[in-house]
Amino acid sequence: MPKKPPRNAFYFFMQDFRKQQREKGINYETLAEVSKDADPAWRNAPAPVRAKYDNMARTLKNNRGIPLAKFTSTGIPLAAIQQQQQDLQDAIQYEIQDITNMIKTKVINHKITEEDFYIMDVNSYCKASDHYVIGEFTVLRFNLRYGFKDFYHEMVNPGRIPVGYASDVKIGSQELGLKMPDDEHDKSNCLQILANIIDYLKQEDNNVKSLPPLFTMPDKVAQVQDFILQMCTKAGEDEFLFRVYKLDTMFFQLINQIRTHKNEGFPKESLALVQLKKDPFKYTPGLACEYHEESDKAVECSLARCKRWAYTVLDSCCPAAGLRAAPGSHVPLDYDVESILKYKDMKSSNAAYTVIHDSFSTTGNESMFERSATGSNVGESSYGSERKEKRTYAPLRMPQTDYSKSMRPAPELTDEDHFPSLGGAGRGRGLSRSFGKMNIGK
Template sequence: MPKKPPRNAFYYFMINFKEEERKKGINYANLAEVADAAGPAWRNAPPSVRSKFEAIAKQEKQKRNIPDTKFTSHGISLAEIEQQEKELRDAEEAERQDIKNFVKLKSFNDSIKYEDIYLMDVNFYCKTSTEYVIGESSILRFNLQDGIKDIYHELINPPHIPIGYASDIKIGSQEYGLEMPDDTQSRSNFMQILANCVDYLKQQDPNVKSLPPIFTMPDKVAPVQDFILQMCNRAAEDDSIFRIYKLDTLFFTLINAIKTCTNEGFPKESLALAQLKKDSFKYTPGIGCEHHEIADKSIECTTSRTKRWAYTILDSCCPVIGIDLQPGKHMPADYDIESIHTYKEQKKVRAGPSVAKTSATTSYESSLSTNQVFNTAGVSSLETPAKEKRTHRPLRLPKTDYSQSIRPAPELTEENFPKLSAGRGRGLAGSFDKMRIKK
């Protein structure tokens, strides 16, 4: 017989509520009616009343040896899972608030255009059960006024190869254009790389106590955090000095803080992420490291990827704040900015008339009136020629008589079919002889 489920605090509150109402002359037919009547009273009950019945429910569970903590099928406490989810929500809210405070403080005195922003990206061979096997990392520094300033790039030979992951590492090296870990070469010194990262982040103000935040794409937050944790563990450094934030949150907050018109910026944070994922500069040549350029894997290079993130933000934010884009700083060096501006101006002039504005002369009509273009028949291209009526022409004439071209079948007689000679295995005669049937 299955055990009855443990009673909660509301059950004992209902029993007490039912007894109190009985004393007043009010009787209920069943517990369902009691629950409907006691529900509002339980929701409005003060904490002292709730704690009284919660203590009763806890005592009853202890009498029946029922544990207070519930576990999943994997043996993980539900309370622990709820605590982890709460900490994650609190961390995301603290991150969002920190970014807002940073942007608002710098936007107040118009110093946001000179504030350096750091982007970080990593490539990893594979992910084990405990960590990421990192093969490449890049940290980029830029601001709105000067564009991309410099970048710190490292190709990493992992300190150790996890057992059983050789195939995954080979696949990762092919996917991201990395060299296979080499035992004959010296392993990368994570302590030195960590020191270089700290110095790079402090170059704007070496005397600052806290490091500036590092921004990356949402799907790269976990590997970047794990890479920093690995370096800090080997150097016995506290990893809490690093702040790894999502780049789309910064992009959304930044452009909405500097916008001057309502049609600028992003109404939702998801649109900022979509703009970054669009990756308009993805196939720009010559912006990756030398290793990936030789291997023809520039789009997978961390240097190229961080530059493309920066170009996307600069391309959207600089026109809003009134900064002229400079090739080689705010965009790739081979971009012809004058041709782009000319194309945009021509696109504006050639815009077609809007609906229900046929009486007004539009820019499209005025541009064509100044440049009268005529076709070979001498008719202006503004006049739409009448279309010819389409007729159906069959592949053959429907009344064609093919009976005359059909050749009649020849007449056949018995002479055309010679008799079969009786032989071994051929004809009925041979069959009868073989079966020894008397005629």
Template sequence: MAQNKPNAFMAFVADWRACNRFGRGLSTSEAVAKCGPIWEGMSDRERGQYKSKAKDSNVLERESKTERLNCPGVHSKMQVEKNEAIDAELQMKRNIKRIVLKATNSMKLEEREFLFVSFNYFTKALNGDVYQPAELSACRFSLKGGISSNYSTMINPGHIIFGQTSDAQDHSRTTHKLPLPPNAMGEKNLGNLYSDTLKWLSASNDEEDEQYDHPVIVYTTPELMPVVKSCFRYLACEGDTDKHAEKIMVYDICYLFLTLKKTVLDLVGVPSDHMNIHVTNSFFRRDFFEFSSGIACDYHEEVDRTKYCTKSMVLRWGYMISHYICGDLAIPLQPRKHVPIEVKHSYTVTPGDSSLALDGTWTDSGYSGY
């Protein structure tokens, strides 16, 4: 029989027994009977801290792994986790190369769609890698079609992780400026939100993915990978859909960019030896579409926080990849799809020279200073 998940009421019972000398002498069933009427008389605000504790316990339980011992019998969990992280990164890179190679061999590289995802969060739990989601955005992107569609929503988890209100206020004030729960904007039913998001993302899977039940692969920046992974787990856990928690794989968009660029350069006969992950990472850090108007949600446009809007982020990633790769394939840049609406490009495609942009010498695109 599957073990029951911790819930808010049982978190209250445990706290009551720990703080009440009389309660420590009761069995669990007796304590539950004693606490029932007390719980019924509590307000939603009073119950909030116990809901938060139960939530954190559920998410952390899913993340926990059995500790192993080294030869002297000492826990080597850190080394095990380090090795697992290295293996996961290598597997991710192999998968990205396989995806791009498959599209290239089938002559569909220009049409191959990729999913970009970003999350904003309210706060991070102190005792685990748990981020509480505040905003989600995703978009579909291909080299030929640019950004074909996007999905964006704000999220209201109902309450802040217990004891984290001050940290959440500081984080919001210095980044996305979203109001905190319980006054947060957006979707409150996180289970439905996760199901709707998974459905939207899964629409990009091809027939082979559907046939073999392959996970959905999404891309984000290296800095946001732990945030995106944790926020998806949070939504899946809240919606009681743990069995689908592994349906979404989060990959490095910078490594995708590198793989695409090197592949395209090879296709057009341009040397690609100078390209490496440090080069592609630097372009994403520059983020020269950061101040483009008209690509953020209405709220972040109004409060002047477009840089931190997740919708703006995923669109900017598509624009950056388009800017650095489409010229090599003589793909015309379309406003809203490959570039922001107000940007006008005037470059001429010359296969032998267009890739010089990656060395910082391509200056006929309407931008300067990079």
């Protein structure tokens, strides 16, 4: 005989409601009739009354051994999953609020241009079990007024390769241009690295109450957090001392707080991430460390990646803050700032012209920025120089010789020419005899 379903709070409420109505002379034959009349009273019942019947139903479930919590197919409580999702949402909101408050405070105090921001990036061979195998990291400092200031970069030797991950580590080393882990040499001292990072973030000021946040790309947040967690676990340090935030969130809040015109900044945070992913300085030479430059993997160097992120932020934020970008500090050293500014001024003054106008035309595959780099003037007609004359092509004339007289008329074809005999040597030999036997002409 199957077990009866567990009684809920409404069931106990109906039992009391039925007794009360019986005392008034109203009798119900079935629970369905009771349910129909008791439903409005249950919906309008105050919270203490409903809590009374909820406790009665909970007590009955405990006596029968029915679990109150719901679980997934893998045995994880649904309440734990919901709590984890809620904690994640709370962390995202806290991160946005913390970044916004930090930037707003500096803007109000007119210290935003001197505020130092820290970018961190890591290169990991692979993810072994629950942790990443880190082979390189970089922490870089910059601000709006002075641009790129300094950095702390180091190659990490994780020592022995985790069992079963030798192939993944090898592939990671080839893709990122890292040295293969070597357990024969001394393993990198995580305690010393952690101490160096803390000293670098303190800026030689031991009286600082909290460390400034570290900013990185969204896809690198988990790797940076895990790298810090591994070092803090070995050193016995509290990992909550560090704050790892998304770089695109900081970029979005920063440029929108310092802008002076409505057409500056980003209307959505996703556009800041798009600008960072464009990576306009990706193939700029001389940004990587010496090892990556020699191994022809300069693009994958964590130092080069941090510099490119900083240059991307500064290249967009300096004009919004009214600061002049200096090559080597706010943008790469070989960046032609003068030509870019001329081009932007010319583009804004000649808004009626299109990009393909004659004054902006280029020769072959040469772009506007390539012409500026080679010394050519951008927009010569706008700066008083003579416009380059167009090359004209005269149409070729028809030849004077009349070839119609030398052309011979085509010979007339007879029936034999049209239908030659199928007999003789060669392919189709003997077919004429077969046609004769078929009496086709009769």
